[in-house]
Amino acid sequence: MTFFRPSFRHPQLPANQAGYYLRDYEGGISTLCAGCGHDSINGAIIQACYELSLEPHRIVKLSGIGCSSKSPAYLLSAAHGFNSVHGRMPSIVTGANMANRELLYLGISGDGDTASIGMGQFVHAVRRNLNMVYIVMNNGCYGLTKGQYSATADKGSVGKKGEPNLLESIDLCEIAIQLGAGFVGRSFSGDKQQLVPLLKAAMSHIGMAFIDVISPCVTFNNTPTSTKSYHWVREHSEATSTFDFVPFRQEITTDYENGSTEAVTLHDHSVIYLHKKDPEVAVTDRRQAVDALEEHKEEGLILTGVLYVDPESEDTHTILNTSERPLNSLEQAELCPGSAALKEINEELR
Amino acid sequence: MKPIQSCNDLVIRFANVNGSGSASANNLFARAVFRLGLPVSPKNIFPSNIQGLPTWYEVRISEQGYLGRRGGVDMVVAMNGQTMHRDYAELQPGGYFVYDSSRQLPEEYERQDLVLIGLPLTNLCNEAFDNPRMRGLLKNIIYVGGLAYLLDMELEVLTAAVELQYRKKSQLIPPNLKALELGYDHARRHHQGRCLLTTRRRDDLIGDQILMDGNAATALGAIYGGATVVGWYPITPSTSVIEHFGRYAERFRREEGGGRLMAAIVQAEDELAALGIVIGAAWNGARAFTATSGPGISLMSEFLGLAYFAEIPVVLVNVQRAGPSTGMPTRTQQGDILACGYASHGDTKHLLLFPSTPAECFTMTARAFDLAERLQAPVIVMSDLDLGMNDQLSPPLNWDDDGRYDRGKVLDHDQLEALEEQWGRYRDVDGDGVGYRTFPGTHPSKGAYFTRGTSHDEYSKYSEESDTYLQNMERLVQKWETAKGLLPLPEERPAEEKAAIGLVCYGTTIFSAQEAVETLAREGLAIDVLVIKAFPFQQAVVDFIQGHEEVLVVEQNRDSQLRTLLLVECGLAPEQLTPVTSYDGLPIAARALVEQLRTLLASGQSTTTTVTQGGAA
Ligand SMILES: Cc1ncc(C[n+]2csc(CCOP(=O)(O)OP(=O)(O)O)c2C)c(N)n1
Numbered sequence: 001m002t003f004f005r006p007s008f009r010h011p012q013l014p015a016n017q018a019g020y021y022l023r024d025y026e027g028g029i030s031t032l033c034a035g036c037g038h039d040s041i042n043g044a045i046i047q048a049c050y051e052l053s054l055e056p057h058r059i060v061k062l063s064g065i066g067c068s069s070k071s072p073a074y075l076l077s078a079a080h081g082f083n084s085v086h087g088r089m090p091s092i093v094t095g096a097n098m099a100n101r102e103l104l105y106l107g108i109s110g111d112g113d114t115a116s117i118g119m120g121q122f123v124h125a126v127r128r129n130l131n132m133v134y135i136v137m138n139n140g141c142y143g144l145t146k147g148q149y150s151a152t153a154d155k156g157s158v159g160k161k162g163e164p165n166l167l168e169s170i171d172l173c174e175i176a177i178q179l180g181a182g183f184v185g186r187s188f189s190g191d192k193q194q195l196v197p198l199l200k201a202a203m204s205h206i207g208m209a210f211i212d213v214i215s216p217c218v219t220f221n222n223t224p225t226s227t228k229s230y231h232w233v234r235e236h237s238e239a240t241s242t243f244d245f246v247p248f249r250q251e252i253t254t255d256y257e258n259g260s261t262e263a264v265t266l267h268d269h270s271v272i273y274l275h276k277k278d279p280e281v282a283v284t285d286r287r288q289a290v291d292a293l294e295e296h297k298e299e300g301l302i303l304t305g306v307l308y309v310d311p312e313s314e315d316t317h318t319i320l321n322t323s324e325r326p327l328n329s330l331e332q333a334e335l336c337p338g339s340a341a342l343k344e345i346n347e348e349l350r
Numbered sequence: 351m352k353p354i355q356s357c358n359d360l361v362i363r364f365a366n367v368n369g370s371g372s373a374s375a376n377n378l379f380a381r382a383v384f385r386l387g388l389p390v391s392p393k394n395i396f397p398s399n400i401q402g403l404p405t406w407y408e409v410r411i412s413e414q415g416y417l418g419r420r421g422g423v424d425m426v427v428a429m430n431g432q433t434m435h436r437d438y439a440e441l442q443p444g445g446y447f448v449y450d451s452s453r454q455l456p457e458e459y460e461r462q463d464l465v466l467i468g469l470p471l472t473n474l475c476n477e478a479f480d481n482p483r484m485r486g487l488l489k490n491i492i493y494v495g496g497l498a499y500l501l502d503m504e505l506e507v508l509t510a511a512v513e514l515q516y517r518k519k520s521q522l523i524p525p526n527l528k529a530l531e532l533g534y535d536h537a538r539r540h541h542q543g544r545c546l547l548t549t550r551r552r553d554d555l556i557g558d559q560i561l562m563d564g565n566a567a568t569a570l571g572a573i574y575g576g577a578t579v580v581g582w583y584p585i586t587p588s589t590s591v592i593e594h595f596g597r598y599a600e601r602f603r604r605e606e607g608g609g610r611l612m613a614a615i616v617q618a619e620d621e622l623a624a625l626g627i628v629i630g631a632a633w634n635g636a637r638a639f640t641a642t643s644g645p646g647i648s649l650m651s652e653f654l655g656l657a658y659f660a661e662i663p664v665v666l667v668n669v670q671r672a673g674p675s676t677g678m679p680t681r682t683q684q685g686d687i688l689a690c691g692y693a694s695h696g697d698t699k700h701l702l703l704f705p706s707t708p709a710e711c712f713t714m715t716a717r718a719f720d721l722a723e724r725l726q727a728p729v730i731v732m733s734d735l736d737l738g739m740n741d742q743l744s745p746p747l748n749w750d751d752d753g754r755y756d757r758g759k760v761l762d763h764d765q766l767e768a769l770e771e772q773w774g775r776y777r778d779v780d781g782d783g784v785g786y787r788t789f790p791g792t793h794p795s796k797g798a799y800f801t802r803g804t805s806h807d808e809y810s811k812y813s814e815e816s817d818t819y820l821q822n823m824e825r826l827v828q829k830w831e832t833a834k835g836l837l838p839l840p841e842e843r844p845a846e847e848k849a850a851i852g853l854v855c856y857g858t859t860i861f862s863a864q865e866a867v868e869t870l871a872r873e874g875l876a877i878d879v880l881v882i883k884a885f886p887f888q889q890a891v892v893d894f895i896q897g898h899e900e901v902l903v904v905e906q907n908r909d910s911q912l913r914t915l916l917l918v919e920c921g922l923a924p925e926q927l928t929p930v931t932s933y934d935g936l937p938i939a940a941r942a943l944v945e946q947l948r949t950l951l952a953s954g955q956s957t958t959t960t961v962t963q964g965g966a967a
């Protein structure tokens with residue numbers, strides 16, 4: 001589909017530090033249903049990239065299959081994109097990242113794509129602490145195949161077809177925390193205030209930054225009885241803390257009170273300032289992070305915000321001790337040992 | 351019954367218990383034969399087991415240079431009680447039965463047509479060595495010493511081999527040398543003149559050839575071909591490709607100073623991810639590969655379709671083993687020809703290479719990266735367990751320092767900058783069916799595109815237009831045609847006289863096939879041989895088949911898979927190709943093949959499958 005889109009939108013927004021305008025981060029016109037949560041998340045991603053002054057062509061956007069996985073087509077048209085196969089985005093990102101560690105890898109997936117068919121690839125990308133931003137647009141159902149419950153649908157939640165979901169749900173954030181993701185957050189597609197800084201923090205983190213964004217499917221799972229509906233999430237979410245994200249290079253102007261604010265400095269020297277409701281809960285403690293999620297669940301609440309950060313975590317390249325140069329930039333002279341070395345090998349085999 | 355008598359032409363089978371340390375002793379023996387200048391082909395016949403089950407090691411020595419499995423055993427070294435009677439029963443009449451005579455042979459060992467050679471291995475070992483753990487290992491060395499005498503080998507070759515093998519653990523040299531001598535002396539004192547199988551050093555037979563397993567050569571090919579990203583999942587018999595790659599990377603790919611590795615070897619969660627990693631890396635401009643076997647191929651099919659349709663240059667090594675399903679994981683077969691040729695749903699076909707020797711494993715793997723990048727398509731190197739895991743006599747590995755990697759059609763920053771017309775990822779501007787690629791991060795405003803497994807137009811835009819889809823699919827056919835000009839050509843081995851019969855073979859089958867053809871030639875039956883090296887098949891293949899009255903296709907699978915591929919792809923009539931197959935999991939044996947070809951050609955019957963059993967093991 002091609003639509004004409006005027007190029008003079010957002011006249012009020014100036015160029016960012018890298019000289020790009022907001023429109024430079026946009027993509028093709030969305031073909032998702034009007035009101036689909038995924039579109040709002042795409043808007044937030046565009047906003048976050050713009051605010052971080054990233055160079056669009058240094059971002060790589062990848063996905064699996066699903067309505068959510070179509071998203072890369074709707075943002076960052078100056079970036080290379082890869083819409084792979086169902087559930088397999090994490091392995092494609094792993095390879096891409098191994099080939100060139102200098103780009104920002106943005107993986108977009110759905111709850112079906114990640115929590116069912118792609119569960120194996122998801123958990124192992126997390127285990128490797130692959131340096132990427134992994135976004136799940138979580139609507140509790142398979143949008144593209146017309147609304148079947150997914151593995152993240154809450155037990156008892158009732159979608160459009162009227163039958164309740166009878167199976168346990170998988171909490172991807174808990175899994176990500178347990179398996180070693182360095183950054184884990186949860187948000188809601190309708191909460192741009194929270195989502196944009198959360199994405200910015202994730203993009204600045206080195207290692208696996210996993211964000212589960214609850215994203216209502218207006219067509220199949222937005223009934224009042226669905227726990228992934230706009231209505232339900234608005235009524236039942238509670239933030240861990242409000243927070244500010246201060247990218248490296250930006251001056252810190254606000255003073256924060258001691259005690260209630262925790263500052264977490266990321267590898268790239270960006271800082272997350274968390275203004276917490278409960279100053280006791282440390283966001284850098286795995287066990288507390290999982291407990292907090294479970295406690296809120298017991299009360300029927302969805303905990304959102306930055307759930308866990310380990311700024312010291314080592315990414316896959318560090319673990320494998322690979323060259324600091326992108327492997328795809330190495331030339332034959334460095335890679336090929338040549339005939340003299342082969343002569344030696346032949347000699348050893350005689 | 352006269353004992354078998356021959357010089358430099360024999361088959362010895364070592365029957366051992368898996369995990370008993372026999373492998374290094376047997377290897378030592380095979381290397382010593384090689385160092386005597388004799389063509390040798392050792393074959394491991396081993397179970398899918400770490401410890402306890404029977405395992406055999408069959409060494410063929412052939413002055414004529416025949417490297418295929420011969421069939422029939424002239425001498426057995428029976429070190430495994432579980433299989434001893436079977437090993438005894440399967441010996442050829444006139445054969446030699448070497449056993450541990452520390453215990454008496456039971457009564458049922460009453461064949462009159464064998465030469466029994468008892469070596470009191472356990473007793474000798476216990477008397478000479480104290481360390482109980484070492485005893486088990488040294489017992490194996492004692493029989494190697496015994497064989498050295500029996501086969502009239504130069505003991506110095508063996509002692510030199512021991513010294514080389516243990517140069518890093520020199521405290522092990524003296525006990526090993528002692529064990530060798532114990533065996534040698536015992537045999538000299540008790541079995542003088544009893545063994546008529548002999549070896550003689552030859553300086554004119556093997557030239558500059560090397561002894562190497564195919565998987566090591568494949569790994570080295572990947573190093574020389576510039577692979578930097580590896581995704582893999584362990585599976586016999588392909589695992590050692592990756593292990594060797596890791597070792598060679600340690601040797602050749604450490605950065606100076608920092609000591610970081612100029613390669614990323616990622617052990618994936620399964621074969622799906624392994625190929626996904628390769629696809630992601632190759633798409634992003636690195637040379638990448640994976641190695642697997644049948645079950646992995648099944649799992650990779652989905653991604654192979656993506657790589658075919660999105661046109662991503664991946665290199666995949668398939669070290670084939672006996673299927674279906676888990677099949678016989680440690681037995682050999684050429685059973686994945688169709689599964690690989692047509693892997694994945696929809697109209698897909700893949701480029702295949704068929705190496706026969708370690709030297710070909712090396713060059714074909716290195717070249718596979720050029721082909722994959724030039725053609726922007728998966729290339730599958732079709733090795734097998736026999737080639738991959740057994741030491742093979744091979745021409746030396748060869749590399750031309752003047753050759754340059756062919757990175758195919760890739761637009762860099764300056765080329766993108768200079769572009770005036772609109773670039774389209776899948777536009778065929780050169781008429782060869784291959785478009786120009788770009789890598790992420792190259793240029794701020796030009797060259798970005800969206801890779802997808804969905805139908806796409808020349809600009810990689812999603813399209814369900816029938817015409818667009820058809821055009822794209824036809825272009826892929828065009829590319830397939832282009833590939834024929836780039837892939838290695840088949841090798842013709844004409845008979846000395848004009849032949850009406852042709853024989854087509856590939857991979858590890860060529861050795862026994864060639865031997866069978868030469869044997870039949872001596873009987874006056876001329877057969878031309880064509881060794882296929884790649885799929886798609888070139889015109890030379892069709893010409894060869896059309897140029898013969900009868901063509902036999904010899905291969906190691908039940909369903910004559912290459913024959914099927916030839917029939918389908920070359921538009922032949924079924925009666926033009928006669929299937930000859932051997933698929934019992936053992937490397938195809940020359941003697942049995944000769945028998946089968948004789949009967950087949952005498953009966954004038956075609957299109958019946960003839961199974962040439964390799965013989966039990
Ligand atoms: C191997 C395979 N199986 C099934 C499908 C069909 N399929 C397409 S999308 C999808 C589910 C997508 O769900 P989700 O990831 O939650 O994305 P959403 O559409 O909800 O955003 C399925 C099952 C497929 N494309 N590939």
Ligand code: SF4
Nearest residue numbers: 033036067143217218
């Ligand atoms: S079906 Fe649901 S998930 Fe898919 S686009 Fe429509 S609203 Fe969004």
Ligand SMILES: [Mg+2]
Nearest residue numbers: 110111112141
């Ligand atoms: Mg979904």
